[in-house]
Amino acid sequence: MTRSLRRDLYAAGAAALLVAAAVLAGRRIQDTSHTLFVDWPPLLASWGPHLGPGTPAAVLVAIATVVHGPALAARLPWRALLPVAWGTGAAWICSLALVDGWQRGIARRLTTRYEYLQVIDRFHDIPAALRDFTRHILLDSPDNWPAHVAGHPPAATLTFVLLDRAGLRGGGWAGIWCIAVGATACVAVLVAVRALAGERLARRAAPFLVLAPAAVWMGTSADAYFAAVAAWAVALLALAVTGRSFWWAGASGLLFGLTCYLSYGLTLVALIAAAVLALGQGGIRERPALLVPLLAGLAVVPTAFTLAGFDWWEAYRLLVTRYHQGAGGIRPYGYWVWANLACAVIVTGLATAAGLRRTGAVLRGRHTEPRDGVRLAVLVCGALLALLLADLSGMSKAETERIWLPFAVWLLPACALLPRPRAWLTAQAVLALLLNHLLRTGW
Template sequence: MTRSLRRDLYAVGAAALLVTAAVLVGRHIQDTSRTLFVDWPPLLASWGPHLGPGTPAAVLLALTTVAYGPTLAARLPWRTLLPLTWGAATAWIFSLALIDGWDRGIARRLTTRYEYLQVIDRFDDIPAALRDFTHHILLDSPDNWPAHIAGHPPAATLTFVLLDRIGLRGGGWAGMWCITVGATACVAVLVTIRALADETLARRAAPFLVLAPAAVWMGTSADAYFAAVAAWAVALLALSVTRRSLWWSGASGLLFGLTCYLSYGLTLVALIAAAVLLLGRHGIREHPALLVPLLAGFVVVPATFTLAGFDWWEAYRLLVTRYHQGAGGIRPYGYWVWANLACTVLITGLATVAGLRRTGAALLSRRADTPDRTAEPRLALLVSAALLALLVADLSGMSKAETERIWLPFAVWLLPSCALLPHPRAWLIGQVVLALLLNHLLLTGW
């Protein structure tokens, strides 16, 4: 066993201990004080071993991808690899969701009392609803919004309102939207890695992006859709600075603006964007005009909502109050500040833990901005920016519990660290075993 592999296993062992501690300590806190508001800490889930119609498909897809995924990812033409990756990721998410059955696993996910489809009829007059949005955020306000509507800017809810308007009504269509769009996040990450690091690393990362344990929560959660929008904003920015494209720059700015109006916490994607600009700074220096369409595109969505009467800053201020009015004000920060990291281990898998260990080694071994820079430190810088964003979200105290879905937009950027690992099939087996165990032993919810 090499020294590097031994260190990987030490990191994996430490992560396993972290998860074990989060389960045991969380169980004790919940049993004694009942302040965590989760049934199976650190996850918002309950114990419920089960099989479902998605079980055979999930197992077959996992075996096939582990056996052939790394080879196909290395050999297929790039233009073939991208849609195949999206298709495989969609199938993986869909099959995992169907382990709980169509109704519970997909159709009812976005129709619960906390979710977006509960308020579709309150947006018959969209401009009026936007002007009145902030008046219903606080718990003691009249007709207060359900938790997820109050907890996000209105672009999140409007997505499902517009789906309803075009005839894609109900939880089934909403769930399929989140799955199919959310699965494109892995393609956006591959595009970014190829543009900023190199194609070989992107190809090595592809099977890990497909078989991520995070797929358990991407089907069906609106956060999967948010993750895709944010990922494409970053990907288009990477294309703009490497190809000197004004069009890609403007499109990236537009998606960054939309990202901020889908989720308040996704303003932290700016840290990943900063890493992209740092890695692509030569393109910016040669063509500083790229910043003009980027900024112009960025203001489109905020200007539209502001003119419609929605005040983002006021809404966020009220959300902080609402957060502390509910379970967020009771859940102990001292537990969740580290238990959230255990959640991250569960959604990204032990392979990602080892990958992050190698990410740190790559950063320390050679600076990403030296003249003889290589692809690995450039990938490491991008992954580290995502990790930093996640840690800031953790320390903020506004992410106590449910981070297994809330942090999906950051988690997808940690998975490419697995491209640094040797023996990918062995690590992939660990990833799929974890995902299958989580989905078959626990009943997840949010």
């Protein structure tokens, strides 16, 4: 065993110990003070070993990806790799969701009392609903919004309102939307990595993006949809700065604006965008006018919502108050500030912990990875910094296995730096299958 591989195993072992500590400490805190408001800390889940109709498919997708994924990713034409990655990723997410059956796993996920579909009827007059949106955020306000509606800008809810208006009504269609769109996050990350760090590393990252443990929470969470929108904003920015395209720049700005109106916390995606701009500074120096369509696109969604009567800043101020009115004001920061990181380990897997160790080694110049590896490391570090700032903010205490999906997908490319991909992919698949079959996750 080489020294580098041994250090990878040490990093994975340290990550596993962090998870174990979060489980044990969380169990004690919850049993004694009942302040965590989760049944199986650090995850919002309960113990419940089970099998389901999705079990055979999930196992088959896992085996096929572990055995054939690295070779196919290296051999397929690039234009074929992207739809194959999307299809396999969607199959992985869907099969894991169906372990809980169609109703509990997909159709009912977005119809609970916390979710967006509960308020569809209150948006029959969309302009009026937007003007009054902030009046229903606080818990003591009349007809206060359900938790997830209040916790996000109205573009999140409007997505499901518009699906309903288009005839795609109910939790089943909403779940399918989140799976189908959420699975494209994998493709977006591959596009960005190829543009910024080269095709070799993008191909090596592909199986890890497909077979991520994060799939347990991407089916069917609206955060999977948010993750995809944010990922495409970053990917189009990467294409804009490397290809010097005004069209990609404008489209990227448009999606960045939408991202900020899907989730307040996703303003931190700006740190990933900053990494992209740093890596593509040559293209910007040669064509500084790229910033014009980028900023113009960025202004579209905020301007539209502001003119419609929704005040983003006022809504966020009220959300902070609402957050502290509920469980967020009781959950102990001293536990969650590090237990959230254990959740990140669970979502991204032990392979990503080892990949992040290699990322650090690349940046310190202690790894023989070519220049493309350094560029990949910079991109990954942008996502890691965004995640750490979200953690320190105190506005992400618990449920980060779902909330941090838009950041987690950008940590997974670190696995491209690992040797022996099949062994690490096996660890990723086993973790996801165990999580989905031993726990009943929720949000």
